[in-house]
Amino acid sequence: MVLAHGSRSKVIAVTSGRGGVGKTFVSANLASSLVERGLRVLVLDADLGLANLDVVLNLCHKITLHHVIAGKSRLEEAIYKAPGGFSVLLAGTGTVEFSRLASEVHDEFLRIVESLLPNYDIVLLDTGAGISEVVQFSLSMASEILLVVTPEPTSLTDAYATIKVLAAQQKLQKLHVVVNQAVQTVDGNVFTTKLQQVLDRFVNKDSEHPLKLIHMGDIPVDSAVRQAIMKRQLLAQSAPGCPAALAIAQLASKLEDAVIKHGA
Ligand SMILES: Nc1ncnc2c1ncn2[C@@H]1O[C@H](COP(=O)(O)OP(=O)(O)O)[C@@H](O)[C@H]1O
Ligand SMILES: [Mg+2]
Numbered sequence: 001m002v003l004a005h006g007s008r009s010k011v012i013a014v015t016s017g018r019g020g021v022g023k024t025f026v027s028a029n030l031a032s033s034l035v036e037r038g039l040r041v042l043v044l045d046a047d048l049g050l051a052n053l054d055v056v057l058n059l060c061h062k063i064t065l066h067h068v069i070a071g072k073s074r075l076e077e078a079i080y081k082a083p084g085g086f087s088v089l090l091a092g093t094g095t096v097e098f099s100r101l102a103s104e105v106h107d108e109f110l111r112i113v114e115s116l117l118p119n120y121d122i123v124l125l126d127t128g129a130g131i132s133e134v135v136q137f138s139l140s141m142a143s144e145i146l147l148v149v150t151p152e153p154t155s156l157t158d159a160y161a162t163i164k165v166l167a168a169q170q171k172l173q174k175l176h177v178v179v180n181q182a183v184q185t186v187d188g189n190v191f192t193t194k195l196q197q198v199l200d201r202f203v204n205k206d207s208e209h210p211l212k213l214i215h216m217g218d219i220p221v222d223s224a225v226r227q228a229i230m231k232r233q234l235l236a237q238s239a240p241g242c243p244a245a246l247a248i249a250q251l252a253s254k255l256e257d258a259v260i261k262h263g264a
Contacts, residue, residue: 012125033248174212178217
């Protein structure tokens, strides 16, 4: 971790092995649930290649962190209030400097995130999928990582490949796992346990810092999610009380306990 974190504020990266698993959906709706719990939350759309948080939240916000780093806008101008009561900062996409993460951009990015920390209890980083340099950079800023996986059999291999790299590069000791788009026949806990077993066998056995997976819950596949995204709304607006919304509320509570209250 490269950020000097305040005593309370936490940076949580939401990441995945592959795209389209629900990182942005989870980030936005988790943020809204955390706000309901009385926390001050900022979501940073750090998926530099495929940012879509603005689309999901129906924000026509065009000032990004990129404008701030380029000296074209002030930081306050780049921070927007989302419908769920949390703040949003878009990193900005498609710039060569960002995709290569030139070291001055890197430093400036860090400095800005650090300057924001005192204003929030939780900063959620909606990262890109996979293990590119940019994703690694986002993850290195986080004090906690929430890995979103889906329950198809291939997803296990996918998640394992990502975890293996994370274990090696980030020297992680714990990783929070949430199983999204869970179907009735899948128990996310079993899924996480299987992942842990493979990890113990092939990665942890020679490691001084064994990585422990913490199962944070399952979010069911729910038609209300697609409908909410089509309407560009949060579940709290379009379908409060639907199964996915309840699961996200549980995740928020568990995350608050693990990360804020017990400082896990
Ligand atoms: N729990 C869920 N139930 C039903 N559909 C879901 C669920 N989670 C995600 N989706 C679908 O997956 C799509 C991709 O989600 P998104 O958050 O954009 O993925 P990512 O950010 O990981 O690329 C959403 O547009 C939505 O249709
Ligand atoms: Mg996304």
